[in-house]
Amino acid sequence: MPDATPVSTWIWFHIFVFTLMAGDYLYVRWMRSRRPAKDTLHSTSVVATIMWVCAALGLAVFILRAMGSEAATQYLAGYAIEEALSVDNLFVFLLLFKLFRIEPQNQPRVLFWGVAGAIVMRGLFISAGIELLTRFEWVSYLFALVLLIASIRLLLPQDADDEKKNPRWLVWISRLRPVSLRQDVFVTKEDGTRMVTVLLLALIAIEVTDLIFAIDSIPAVLSITRHPFLAYTSNIMAVMGLRSLYFLLAHLLTKLRYLHYGLAAILIFAAAKMLTAHFFRIGPLVSLSVVIAMLAITVGVSLLAGARKAEKV
Numbered sequence: 001m002p003d004a005t006p007v008s009t010w011i012w013f014h015i016f017v018f019t020l021m022a023g024d025y026l027y028v029r030w031m032r033s034r035r036p037a038k039d040t041l042h043s044t045s046v047v048a049t050i051m052w053v054c055a056a057l058g059l060a061v062f063i064l065r066a067m068g069s070e071a072a073t074q075y076l077a078g079y080a081i082e083e084a085l086s087v088d089n090l091f092v093f094l095l096l097f098k099l100f101r102i103e104p105q106n107q108p109r110v111l112f113w114g115v116a117g118a119i120v121m122r123g124l125f126i127s128a129g130i131e132l133l134t135r136f137e138w139v140s141y142l143f144a145l146v147l148l149i150a151s152i153r154l155l156l157p158q159d160a161d162d163e164k165k166n167p168r169w170l171v172w173i174s175r176l177r178p179v180s181l182r183q184d185v186f187v188t189k190e191d192g193t194r195m196v197t198v199l200l201l202a203l204i205a206i207e208v209t210d211l212i213f214a215i216d217s218i219p220a221v222l223s224i225t226r227h228p229f230l231a232y233t234s235n236i237m238a239v240m241g242l243r244s245l246y247f248l249l250a251h252l253l254t255k256l257r258y259l260h261y262g263l264a265a266i267l268i269f270a271a272a273k274m275l276t277a278h279f280f281r282i283g284p285l286v287s288l289s290v291v292i293a294m295l296a297i298t299v300g301v302s303l304l305a306g307a308r309k310a311e312k313v
Contacts, residue, residue, distance in 0.1 A: 005229040009066075013059075013233060017240065020055055021116070024048050024244075028108065041104060041247055048244030056237040063230070074225040078234030080291045081224060084266055085217045086242050093206065093246050100202040106183045110199060111243040114206035118239050121211060125218045126231050151267035155260070210239075220266070223273040257305065262298030266291055 027047065031040040056079055064072035097107055178195055180188050186200040221231050269290055 005227075009229065013229075016055075016059075017119070017236065020051065020240070021112075024051065025112065036105075041108070045244045045247035049241060052237070052241035052244060056241070059233060059237060063233075067230075071227065071230060074227065075230045075234045077291065078221045078224045078231060079238050081220050081266060082217055082235050082238035083241070084262075084291055084295050085220060086238055086245075093209070096202060096205050096209065100198045100205070102199065102202050103183055106199060108243065108247070110202050110206060111246060113203055114210065115239060115243050117207050118210045118214075119236055121207075122214060122218070122235050122239060123232060125214050126221070126228065126235060129218050129222050145271075148268065148271045151264040151271070155264050223271070258298045258302040262294045265294045265298075269294070 028040075028044050031044050034040075060072050060076055060079075063075050093111070096102075097110075102110065178193070179201060180190055180195040180197040182188050182197045183199045186197055186203065188195055188197055218235070221235055225231050225234075
């Protein structure tokens with residue numbers, strides 16, 4: 001399987017993604033012109049989620065025909081592991097929107113631009129990561145260490161009081177420059193003074209969050225494949241579905257109490273792959289099976305525990 005991918009394929013992939021983004025955006029605007037935003041949020045999220053999943057699977061078919069079955073399996077494994085780790089992002093999005101008190105009807109706008117920024121950031125991260133792994137083999141051990149630290153962080157108990165506190169950078173910005181409470185624009189002018197709004201601060205927080213999570217997820221994807229096109233496309237297609245997936249699963253996130261154990265196990269598995277790569281090879285099909293199994297087990301146990309708790313009540 002050659003590593004080189006024609007420039008035309010890269011161009012068509014980005015045209016494909018931006019066309020889907022435009023279609024997603026126009027569909028939401030059309031639905032909101034007919035009914036209030038809060039009434040269409042769930043239905044538009046369902047349509048968008050189906051669209052992005054079908055697009056991801058359609059791309060897998062293209063890769064299968066153009067690059068072969070091994071490449072398609074690597075793409076699907078990378079997509080699955082990134083989609084799994086992205087669920088952790090959704091918990092943080094939920095906390096951030098609560099922190100900034102962003103109304104549900106204004107949240108899609110923040111996530112739309114947040115995801116658009118993530119495309120550029122993820123591309124740079126993957127390019128740099130592959131270059132480092134190609135030039136310096138020992139970097140794979142550093143990436144494995146990052147994944148192990150991330151898994152430990154997921155297993156440690158979270159302090160509920162710390163989660164409710166305003167981030168230090170938010171307090172600092174508020175002291176440095178007044179912040180408008182408007183949520184319909186990112187920048188506004190009040191009493192002759194140009195001010196940033198809480199909507200812009202929420203967008204910055206989303207971008208910073210994605211930057212932090214990319215440090216964990218990019219090495220995990222590179223443990224599956226170092227093919228630039230496969231690593232990038234699997235990552236981007238998973239991230240693109242984040243926005244609609246958030247609104248679809250927001251009400252379920254608090255019920256998945258054991259999911260972080262599955263995510264930690266996935267990171268540990270990815271780290272083990274990198275550490276043992278010189279001794280034996282774990283194929284993409286095995287990786288895909290492990291990721292799906294770990295997610296299925298932890299989600300199933302979480303929902304079962306929630307059902308039993310509800311019965312006792």
